Amino acid sequence: MLGIVFAINLEDGSELYARRIEQAAWATAIGCKDRVYFFGKDATTIVIRGGKTIGKLASKQWWNSEDWKLDRAATDREDTSESRAAVAMFQGQFNLAWRSRKTRC
Numbered sequence: 001m002l003g004i005v006f007a008i009n010l011e012d013g014s015e016l017y018a019r020r021i022e023q024a025a026w027a028t029a030i031g032c033k034d035r036v037y038f039f040g041k042d043a044t045t046i047v048i049r050g051g052k053t054i055g056k057l058a059s060k061q062w063w064n065s066e067d068w069k070l071d072r073a074a075t076d077r078e079d080t081s082e083s084r085a086a087v088a089m090f091q092g093q094f095n096l097a098w099r100s101r102k103t104r105c
Contacts, residue, residue, distance in 0.1 A: 003020065003021045003022075003023060003024040003025050003038065003040070004018055004019065004020055004021070005017075005018070005019050005020075005021055005036075005038075005048065005054065006018045007050075007052075007054070016052055016053075017053070017054055019054050021038060021046050021048070021056075022040065022044065022046060022059065023040035023041055023042050023044055023046075024040065024041050025038050025039060025040060025041070026039050026040055026041040026082070027039040031050060034049055034050050034051060035047055035048070035049060035050060035057065036048050036049075036050050041082070042061075043061055043062045043063050043085065044059060044060065044061045044062070045058075045059070045060050045062065046058070046059050047059070063085070
């Protein structure tokens with residue numbers, strides 16, 4: 001499943017572009033300086049350059065289903081892969097090391 005990013009001109013409301021990104025968003029995108037961060041349904045964060053043209057800056061997949069080492073009793077009650085991922089994350093089963101600069105928005 002692909003997501004679509006729309007950009008509009010704030011002065012006159014005209015559409016600047018509508019482009020597909022790798023996956024559908026799972027949470028609200030966050031803008032910081034000239035970057036927009038999209039948090040995908042399949043555990044991938046995509047960073048694009050904001051502005052009059054679109055440009056992909058980075059992409060990071062945080063985990064996949066093969067990384068899961070789940071407590072079956074806790075996850076058997078869940079019926080979607082997203083809810084199982086959330087349970088596993090709160091169990092501390094994922095290594096989500098984020099290596100980034102400190103950025104102020």
